[in-house]
Amino acid sequence: VSMGLSESEPNALWVYAFFFNSEGKLQSAWSKWAFSTEDKILSASFIESSLYLIVVRGSKTYIDVVSLESGAVDTGSSISFRLDRGVDAVEDCAVVYDGTYTDFTLPYDTLAELVVVVRGDDETYAEGLIVPHQCPDTSTVRLTGDWTGSCLLIGQKFTARYRFSTFYMRSSEAGGGVGASANGRLQLRYLALDYAQTGFFRLRSKPRGRDWNEKVFSGRTLGVESGTLGELHLATGRSRMAIMSRNTDATIEIVCDSPLPASFTSAEWEATYVTRARKF
16 A cells, blocks of 8 residues: 655545555555545655554644554454544543533544444443534533443544446457447446445445435344344345446445444446447
8 A cells, every 4th residue: 555645635645555466466546535624634654554644733733643454453342443533532531520421531622523432341331332422622522421431432433435436348359358348238237245344334326317325234134133232243244236227327335434344345236238239
């Protein structure tokens, strides 16, 4: 993975992902990490598997660390939660309980949406539980009741979005290689998405001129899978969604805006293809 900065978009990181094996380069893709519009990234540098960022937010300058280690989990938990600027609620925050509420003062100010989640080593609440809270000001998180001894993680919510490229039929070229076949109509019917150890995601499709169609996966189907309500459940399986649109008219994307893990291994599409011409 390589990172790049842009003068025209100082709050964004451009990410180039690549993968090689004995046969050569198998993956080459660009994506973008967009921070708050008020952020200005001055520098980005790797030290082993961690990315260190120097970011200006308002009148303060911060050093943010992003762990890119494969398979890493949060301290005291069995998973890695998807939160920006995550802090331990007890160790990294000032904590005050007044008999009714527990206030956690964060080590930073933020206007972003915050999430409070229970980590795995808490003895009272289930791992992965999202705790309702209030924010009296830009640096305080308020919970109802006594949470002074609980193991909580507080961080900023963010949305990860993957939009599929246009699907095409592929055919062998006369001079060698494979090219897209654009001489016919490709009518998409279904998309099947394989996921692994995943807690939440939304699969969305939008034909041209129509509204979004959305399928929500939340880790468990009542009446089909067994387990205890309120407990963290990460599932591995396949989600299938109807597209029913021409390939060039369909916008299809995966949206992950939950702190729970989400991992995708492959996707398959089913379609009908009617050719209008044949090459000789």
